[in-house]
Amino acid sequence: MTTITPHTATDAPVDLGAPLRAVDLHRAAAPLPVLVSPAVRDRVERGREYLRTVSADDDRPVYGVKTGFGALIAFAGRAEDADQCDNTLAHLGAGQGPDLPADVVRAALLVRTWSLAQGVSGVSAHVVDGLAAMFATTFAPAVPRHGSVGASGDLIPLAYAAQALRGRGHAYVDGERAPAAEALRRTGLGPLALDGRDALALVNGTSVTTAATALALDRVRAAHRAAQDLTCLLVDLLGADPGFLDPRLISAYGHPGATAVADRMRAALAGVVPSGERPLQEPYSIRCAPQLLGAAEDALRYVDGVVSADLAGVSDNPLFFPADDVVAHGGNFFGQPAAFAADVLALVTASLGNLVERQLDLLVDPARNTGLPPMLAAGPGRQHGLQGVQLATTAFVAEIRRAAAPASTQSLPTNLHNQDVVPFGTQAALRACEVAELLRLLCGSLALGLRQAVHVGGRRPTAPRCAALLDALADAIRPVDPDRPLDADVRLAADLVTGGRR
Structure with missing residues (x-):
């Protein structure tokens, strides 16, 4: 976890x-x-x-x-x-x-x-x-x-x-x-x-591009791990059956990222006891989580490789090689690898953000949350629970989607056509950093909802690792009862589940 x-x-x-x-x-x-x-x-x-x-x-x-x-x-x-x-x-x-x-x-x-x-x-x-x-x-x-x-x-x-x-x-x-x-x-x-x-x-x-891509990667990875943990906590709180993580099922899917994610989620859910009150097949935001999170893992491994190569490489022009008596003029300052990688990060961020937002939507909906009150309000009507938080998450997802258009395909000639193709990697990398923060806040919003769910009647997690995560959230964040501004609580929850990575 x-x-x-x-x-x-x-x-x-x-x-x-x-x-x-x-x-x-x-x-x-x-x-x-x-x-x-x-x-x-x-x-x-x-x-x-x-x-x-x-x-x-x-x-x-x-x-x-x-x-x-x-x-x-x-x-x-x-x-x-x-x-x-x-x-x-x-x-x-x-x-x-x-x-x-x-x-x-x-x-x-x-x-x-x-x-x-x-x-x-x-x-x-x-x-x-x-x-x-x-x-x-x-x-x-x-x-x-x-x-x-x-x-x-x-x-x-x-x-x-x-x-x-x-x-x-x-x-x-x-x-x-x-x-x-x-x-x-x-x-x-x-x-x-x-x-x-x-x-x-x-x-x-291209040191700004490389650095921003590396920082964004680390932040998205922290949120990716948090999304796995929060999905497991959601499964346990709802009493869902973890059969969608069956190793035979995931192995047949054939993707290494899904295998790695499912292995981690099964470990987090070790000891879980399904309630028997959920439908045979959960909504896709639960049932397909290992496939979605696994695809994100495969994409993040690609970005890992690009960042590692960038950090190990020399970006400059010209380069001087005294032993060979060579001054080499070329294009090692062209940030195309990081441009592609940062665009991939933005796409991963958009998909992870959508998953987390949909899971929060499921959690606050009494038609799908096994009978918990609407918006997880302690007294619906007199109180509003997570209603404002859910509105904010909708805005976060929309902002991430708006920013997810690839920058690396936007080449424009400049500099009297000396730079007749350009990668726009800096825009991609800085944008990836910015949307990673919104993803972190989405994770904090879901974490706050899961903490509140137990307060308003949700069951205590049966898997020890899920219970430990809930206890950490409950120790740090008091229940939403009565209503209060929750912006600081969302940030605190985000810090807790992402290890403080901003």
Whole structure:
């Protein structure tokens, strides 16, 4: 069943010489030690020295070092390194909208730091050191929500992050928004000095897309587990027969995700005693739950693979390979894999949200809930129970559905047709984060309903693990009797059943 203890991080540093893990991105929301080992610094310095060598050769073109950017590559860039940095970043200050959540920004910068630390981006070693130092503080650049197409990197959002690290624009310290220069002073950091290649390497990757997809995946997975647990609790409270989880039945279905989900649900329902008062076949929101949740599991495993590959890969252009004397110009900044994966997350979220909402609808309906009062009201008419909560869940599902249209199919040419196809992965990933929160609230709403159902006459669960989940909810949330605003209760229930993952 779902753990009810909020996620806690270890104090172990993130080693830039080791694989980057999704859990590290969550840890980056708070001060976090990041280790730049001698081996990491050595490979970064080797890449930087190679950049100096090829830059000194007039016959070796290097994008962004001697040239303009994007569609203006045919024109010479600025001669001075500091000017070339300004040339890179200033024109990208075109983002709009509210600031991204600080946890997304810091996670994105951890992804960016790890990529740069692989030594093939030609950055200065002090850039990696400066980024690592930032993570030991609460500093978070203020980055606008809108402006990236997820190709040639998350240019605009990462440019705002780079400018904040230079002391320009705005940033957050301990959650307070301030001018970036002041935020640097308050955290004991100095402005990060960048040349043209450093600046381009900071922005020329899809780190916002990757980080947001990874965070969204973790949140949807937490809700997916919660949906399994809540389905089991619903089955037990109603006295339904768990025969729809029969291992022979599920094995014949042939899908590995359904097998894994059904195994977990059978374990949660171990010891359940059906009441014998339910129909032979339950509504699909119960009977087909392992098939729906199993398909979601298969889809989430696909997203797992994309996120793992993104976290293990270098997103930048060009890349420098000193051992082979090669400067490789290409498209490793193209966020198509994460765009597809984040769109899949949104589709999974919509289906899970619909399932959870339909289960709450079943629970509050006296025609289908084995005789419990309408809306689970302790005194129908004088009280309204879960009526307001159900209205809100209807709105949540509608909002998730509206947002579930794929972003990855919306390519538009831009940048004088230099970027003639783009993945829009940033939009897909940020949208996946946002709808994951609505799914979490849907799970909290159902959990609140299940807690209330026992108060108004539902039976106590007979499976020990279901009973333990109900007791945890009952210990934290008092019955709805009399009516009261339930917004905070929904959030608390969501925290309990998802392990606090937001």
